[in-house]
Amino acid sequence: MLDFSILIDHKKEFLAGFLTTLEVSLLALVLSVILGIVLAVMKISPLKMLKGLATAYIEFIQNTPLLIQIFFFYFGLPAVGIQLNPFISGTIGLAVYSSAYIAEAIRAGIQAVSHGQVEAGRASGLTYLQTMQHIILPQAIKVVIPPLGNQFLNLVMGSAILGSISGKDLMYYGDIIASDTFVVFDVYIFVALFYLILTVPLSLFIHHLERKLSASD
Amino acid sequence: MKKWQKNWGIALVSVLLAVSMSGCGKSDDAAPALANKSEKSIKDMDKIVVGIGSDAFPFGYVDTADKKTKGFDLDIAAAIVKDILGADDKIEYKDVNGKTRIPMLKNGDIDIIVKTMTITEDRKKEVDFSDPYFSAGQSLLVPKGSAIKGIDDLKGKKVIAVKGTRDGKTIEEKSPDAIVSEYENLGEAFTALTTGKGDVLTTDNAILMGLALENPGYELVGGVIDDQPWGIAVRKGDKEMLDAVNASLKKLKETGEYDKIYEKWLKQKPE
Amino acid sequence: MIQFSKINKHYGSNHVLKDVDLNIREGEVVVIIGPSGSGKSTLLRCINRLESITSGELNVHGKKVNDKHTNINQLRQEIGMVFQHFNLYPHKSVLDNITLAPIKVRGMSKAQADELAMYYLEKVGIKEKAHVYPSNLSGGQQQRVAIARGLAMKPKIMLFDEPTSALDPEMVGEVLDVMKALTKEGMTMVVVTHEMGFAREVADRVIFMDQGQIVEEGAPAHFFTNPSEDRARLFLSRILVH
Numbered sequence: 095m096l097d098f099s100i101l102i103d104h105k106k107e108f109l110a111g112f113l114t115t116l117e118v119s120l121l122a123l124v125l126s127v128i129l130g131i132v133l134a135v136m137k138i139s140p141l142k143m144l145k146g147l148a149t150a151y152i153e154f155i156q157n158t159p160l161l162i163q164i165f166f167f168y169f170g171l172p173a174v175g176i177q178l179n180p181f182i183s184g185t186i187g188l189a190v191y192s193s194a195y196i197a198e199a200i201r202a203g204i205q206a207v208s209h210g211q212v213e214a215g216r217a218s219g220l221t222y223l224q225t226m227q228h229i230i231l232p233q234a235i236k237v238v239i240p241p242l243g244n245q246f247l248n249l250v251m252g253s254a255i256l257g258s259i260s261g262k263d264l265m266y267y268g269d270i271i272a273s274d275t276f277v278v279f280d281v282y283i284f285v286a287l288f289y290l291i292l293t294v295p296l297s298l299f300i301h302h303l304e305r306k307l308s309a310s311d
Numbered sequence: 312m313k314k315w316q317k318n319w320g321i322a323l324v325s326v327l328l329a330v331s332m333s334g335c336g337k338s339d340d341a342a343p344a345l346a347n348k349s350e351k352s353i354k355d356m357d358k359i360v361v362g363i364g365s366d367a368f369p370f371g372y373v374d375t376a377d378k379k380t381k382g383f384d385l386d387i388a389a390a391i392v393k394d395i396l397g398a399d400d401k402i403e404y405k406d407v408n409g410k411t412r413i414p415m416l417k418n419g420d421i422d423i424i425v426k427t428m429t430i431t432e433d434r435k436k437e438v439d440f441s442d443p444y445f446s447a448g449q450s451l452l453v454p455k456g457s458a459i460k461g462i463d464d465l466k467g468k469k470v471i472a473v474k475g476t477r478d479g480k481t482i483e484e485k486s487p488d489a490i491v492s493e494y495e496n497l498g499e500a501f502t503a504l505t506t507g508k509g510d511v512l513t514t515d516n517a518i519l520m521g522l523a524l525e526n527p528g529y530e531l532v533g534g535v536i537d538d539q540p541w542g543i544a545v546r547k548g549d550k551e552m553l554d555a556v557n558a559s560l561k562k563l564k565e566t567g568e569y570d571k572i573y574e575k576w577l578k579q580k581p582e
Numbered sequence: 583m584i585q586f587s588k589i590n591k592h593y594g595s596n597h598v599l600k601d602v603d604l605n606i607r608e609g610e611v612v613v614i615i616g617p618s619g620s621g622k623s624t625l626l627r628c629i630n631r632l633e634s635i636t637s638g639e640l641n642v643h644g645k646k647v648n649d650k651h652t653n654i655n656q657l658r659q660e661i662g663m664v665f666q667h668f669n670l671y672p673h674k675s676v677l678d679n680i681t682l683a684p685i686k687v688r689g690m691s692k693a694q695a696d697e698l699a700m701y702y703l704e705k706v707g708i709k710e711k712a713h714v715y716p717s718n719l720s721g722g723q724q725q726r727v728a729i730a731r732g733l734a735m736k737p738k739i740m741l742f743d744e745p746t747s748a749l750d751p752e753m754v755g756e757v758l759d760v761m762k763a764l765t766k767e768g769m770t771m772v773v774v775t776h777e778m779g780f781a782r783e784v785a786d787r788v789i790f791m792d793q794g795q796i797v798e799e800g801a802p803a804h805f806f807t808n809p810s811e812d813r814a815r816l817f818l819s820r821i822l823v824h
Contacts, residue, residue, distance in 0.1 A: 169499075172506040180492070180508075214669035217630055218683035218735060219659035228682060232673050260471075260492035260503070270493060273475045 097280045104271050111267035112288045118185050118263060119250045119292065125189035126249065127242075130196030135226055137201050148197070155194035160255055163187050168259045180261030184253070192249045199241040203234030236307045243300030250292050264288050353395060353555050361388040362407035362421040368521045369576045370427050380404065383576040387444055388425040390568055391543070394559035413437050416546055423556060424544040427517060439549065440542030441556045446582055448535030449478055450516035452504065454528055459511050461533030465489040469509035473500050478513050481537060504529070515539075520577050534582050583608045583739065583770050584629060589638035591624060591794075598624050599635070600794040608738075611771045613781040613802075616791035617817060622774045625791065626741055629772065630661045643738060659687055662732030666744040668724040670716040670731070676703070677712045680731045688735070695734075702730035706760050722753030729760055740764065742773040778821055782806055790814045 101108065136148035155163070164187035167178055178186070207230050215225035257266035268285035272278045353359075363385050364371040371382040385404065392402040405421050412424045416438060429447060430440045453459050459468060465486040472479035472493045479491040492509060494500040501522055504512040512519070516535055523529050543560070545552040563569040573581045584606040591599040598621045606612050614622040627633040628640060631647050631654055640647045645657055671679050680702065681695035690698070703709045706726040708719075716724055725745055732740055742761065746754045758780050765771060765784045775781065781788050781802055788805045790798040790813075798811045809815050 168508070169502050169506050172508075177507055208667075208669075210665060210667055210669040211671065213632055214663075214665065214671070217632060217658055217661070217663040218731070219655050219687040220683060221655055224686055228686065229671055233671075258495050258499070260494055260508075262492075266493070269474050270479070274480065 096283060097277055100271065100275055100277055100280055101284055104267070107267040107271060108264070108284065108288065111262060111264035111285075112291070114181070114256070114261065115250070115253050115263040115265075115288070116292060118181065118188065118253045118256055118261070121185045122188035122192060122253065123246055123249055125185070126192035126196050126245075129189060129193035130200055131231070133193060133197035134200035134204060135223075137197060138204055139222075152194045152197055155191055156198075160187070160191045160252060161258065163191055164255055164259055180256060180259045183259060184256035184261045184263075188249060188253055188255075191252070192245060195245050195248075196242060199238050199245060200231075200234060202241070203236075203238035204230055206237045207233045239300065239304050239307060243297065243304075246296060246300070247293055250296065251289065254289075353551050356396065356401075356422075358401040358403050359392045359396065359423065360403045360405055360421045361385075361392065362412050362415060362424040362426055363388060363404050364408065364426040365406050366408070367427050367517065369524055370517060380406065383445075383572060384425045384427065386572045386576070387563075387569075388423070388543075390563055390572065391423075391425075391556055391559040394562060395555050412544070416544060422545070423552065428541055428544055429539050430542040434544070437547065438544040439547055439553050440544055441553060442560055443540030443542055444560055445517070445541040446535060446538065447515060447517055447541050448537050448539045449481055449513060450519050450531050450535050451533045452512040452519040452522060452529050453510065453532055454504075455530050457510065457532070459532060462486055462536055465511065468511060471500050471503045471509035471512045473497055473514055476514060482513055485536065501526075520579075524578060531579070583610070583643065584772070585639075585641040586625075586628075587639050589625075589628065589640055590636045591621075591628070591633065592636045598794050599628070602638070602794075602796060604789070604796060604799075606770065606772060608770055609768045611765045611769075611784055611786045612773070612789060613785040613787075614772065614774045614789045614791060615776065615778070615781060615817075615821075616789075616797075620791040621794040622789075622791045623743055626743055626772055626774050629739070629741055630658050630663060632663075655687070659683075659735055660738045662735055662737035662740045664725070664728050664732055664740070664742045664745045666747050668716070668721070668728045668748075670724055670728055672716055675713050675715055676708075676719070676727050679716065679727060680734045683731075684734055698734055699730070702733050703727070705733070705763075706730045707756075720753060721749045722756045725749065725753075725757045726760055729757075729764075733764075739770045739772070742771065742775065744774050744776070746775065746777055776821065778806070778818075790817065792817070 133148045133151060136144040137152070139145055139148075164184060167187045168180060168183035171178060171183075204226075211229050211233065212225055215229040216222070220228070253263060254265035256263040257269060260266065264285050268281055272281040275281065363380065365373050365380045367382075369382050371380060371384045373380050388404070389399075389402055393399055405415070407415055407421065407424065407426060412421075412426060412428070413434070415421050416424055424438070425444075427447075428434070430443065434440070451459065451462070458464065462482075462485055465482065466488040468489055470479070470482050470489045470491045472482065472491055474493045474495055479493050482489050482491055492503070494503055497514065497518065500512055500514070503509050505526075512522075513536075516531060519531050523531055543556050545556060560569075563572075570581060573579075584604070586602050586604040589599055589602040590597070602625060604625075614625065616622045624633050628635055628647070629642055635648055642657060643660055645652050647654075647657065670676075671682070674682065677696060677699050680699035681690075681692070684690045684695040684698060685692060700709060700712060703712055706729055708723050708726055711719060711723060711727070716727065719727065729745075745761070746757050749757065754777070758777060761771075761773070761780070762784050773780075773785075785802045787799060788802050789796055790805070790809070790811070792813050798805065798809055798814045805814070806818065809818060
């Protein structure tokens with residue numbers, strides 16, 4: 095049986111951690127989608143330089159550990175005089191990390207839309223960006239939603255890394271409460287339950303979106 | 312792989328030893344095998360075998376230059392043995408670790424332990440401790456020139472601690488207005504201090520002294536917050552050895568020898 | 583209106599257009615025919631720069647198509663295009679398919695654009711389908727919507743890239759009828775097609791292409807009855823047997 099007195103004794107910490115995790119996840123999610131779209135559009139751009147930049151960014155991010163990226167923003171940037179707190183470093187780190195995967199998902203979605211759609215848009219006098227905005231992206235989104243949904247869930251769970259730069263999220267307080275009370279198993283079960291409060295509705299929402307979008311076919 | 316197996320082997324043996332020894336320790340008499348030894352006068356011993364460590368700079372560590380183990384603990388041990396036996400060469404060091412030191416003392420492999428060993432009630436059931444030889448405890452490390460001079464200056468300051476220790480809690484209890492942030496390990500915690508993520512790093516002063524020695528821009532302030540002194544351990548009931556160690560320790564402090572050793576290794580005066 | 587002079591295009595080592603010279607006057611209906619791979623679609627797609635040219639000069643409406651300083655988006659507003667596979671936007675209703683460019687490019691209000699779209703939908707005979715999605719239309723209906731979409735920008739030139747090739751035979755007629763009606767209004771049209779009947783009936787001029795070159799050109803009456811080139815004769819004999 096779980097020791098619920100721990101939950102009650104430490105409700106302030108659990109709640110504060112939960113809110114931080116929620117905030118970081120939401121902010122990073124919005125940022126990473128914006129960044130991901132920009133990168134995806136750059137990556138399929140006919141301009142070689144933009145394409146090269148986006149490719150280099152994505153490859154670099156996908157091939158280095160998240161922890162090191164977060165350390166870079168937190169411990170590395172002070173070397174050039176930029177002092178970010180754990181919350182901001184964590185949010186940026188997560189957004190940057192996630193954006194590379196989101197960009198790849200969106201790129202795949204865009205390339206799944208037939209090239210004739212681009213031609214029809216461009217031939218009618220729409221600019222490249224207008225074509226993307228009004229014609230390609232709305233169609234790509236259907237293909238993109240499932241992998242994007244997985245990426246969102248990864249992001250929420252990945253936010254646990256905030257604790258390692260003393261960002262006061264669920265995992266941070268979980269570690270501290272566990273080492274204070276020595277009731278390690280129960281504490282982490284509670285932490286996991288709090289994550290489920292975030293991930294289950296998110297995952298249901300994504301399924302709902304998938305169904306809705308496929309119904310419009 | 313081999314090393315891993317070896318370590319597990321040592322661990323297993325130590326656990327077995329500890330279990331069997333703690334059985335003996337509970338009886339009122341000292342273990343019979345050791346009785347003879349304690350009947351003989353200490354002054355007649357050929358040598359004293361000292362358990363020391365090699366994993367805690369600058370207390371007992373292996374110098375990478377000459378591959379020799381040296382440090383504060385070793386020098387203290389050497390000075391005490393020299394005082395007891397009257398000669399430089401009647402000491403033998405044996406490398407021990409946190410798990411092996413008490414079993415090895417109990418079965419006679421070593422005669423005393425001088426190894427960053429905190430005096431605790433639990434350990435007092437197993438061994439006898441000398442008077443403190445090092446005033447250990449939680450302390451504060453700050454960049455030189457910091458306005459923080461002690462625990463009373465922490466109001467509104469960012470205090471860096473290491474997860475899995477009680478250090479952060481202690482600060483919160485003693486200085487409720489301090490903002491404590493805990494990091495995964497000492498390396499990250501110290502990096503947080505050097506990159507300006509906090510104003511002060513708190514943990515055991517022995518560890519902080521090591522950091523201050525390797526990073527001259529930092530210094531310890533405010534003494535120890537909670538006293539957890541280290542003692543020299545001798546076999547339970549070995550009163551002659553205990554008295555001899557205490558007498559020598561007292562003499563070292565009186566003659567200034569202790570201060571010399573302290574300053575040699577820790578580059579500062581004792582508190 | 584459209585002037586090709588010494589146009590060459592390479593796809594890597596593939597020389598797809600070879601020294602093409604061609605002048606198309608305002609109001610002229612030009613039909614381009616030729617075997618597949620002859621470069622006829624490529625030639626058509628150069629006009630609105632869906633394909634770039636390697637060398638030569640191409641002027642459309644007095645502007646150099648491949649000049650960096652030419653605002654290609656502006657030029658494209660004057661050139662409507664109809665594709666083999668319709669390329670309607672599947673996520674938009676018929677009406678929104680037509681109004682997108684007038685609103686975004688011409689800056690029309692939604693109401694104005696809707697009115698315009700309904701006018702052209704009526705013209706192509708499927709006004710009642712304004713609010714359905716393309717996937718609910720037959721191929722012929724989709725292609726008529728695509729023509730209405732092109733016309734809604736009020737272009738000076740209409741390009742047709744094999745507009746009936748992807749249609750079931752029974753739907754070819756309805757699309758050709760719309761196109762024929764358009765020729766009567768004086769629209770400049772360039773049509774790539776295999777519909778010889780259409781070419782014979784409405785073309786002012788027929789261009790025959792083979793291996794990246796214009797092999798023969800002339801009025802349909804002359805071209806279909808008495809082609810001077812062997813290659814054209816051979817092509818016609820095969821096509822007309824079909």
